[in-house]
Amino acid sequence: MKQLVLVIGSLYGGLAVILGAFGAHAFKKILPAEKLISFETGVKYQMYHALLLIAIGLFLEFQTSLEKSAAWSIILGTFIFSTSIYLLSFADHWGVNLKWLGPITPLGGLLMIVGWFLLAFYFLKRN
Structure with missing residues (x-):
């Protein structure tokens, strides 16, 4: 489990950098400002949680x-x-109805x- 968490955290981090770069450059040309802001929110949260996964992957043993x-x-x-x-940000550009994803987010x-x-809760219980 430890290795899986570290690998997923690393993949999430790498993908966040790639998607962030596309958002800052290529996607600026095709997405309206409000969709780009939403896209960037997805990238930020992905990166925050990639870092969290790497941290817990390094420090937890996943025995419980x-x-x-x-x-x-x-x-x-x-x-x-x-x-x-990401998908909702591109739905209009692609001309597809993905409104059903709204409640999924x-x-x-x-x-x-x-x-x-x-x-x-884990940290409270630990001591």
């Missing part, structure tokens, strides 16, 4: 279900949150929040 649940909540929440924002956010609170 609490540690594993926190990591999976962050992994899945980040994927759902950021990916849905907050579920990803909720999973990220759950992951943070599970970490807090």
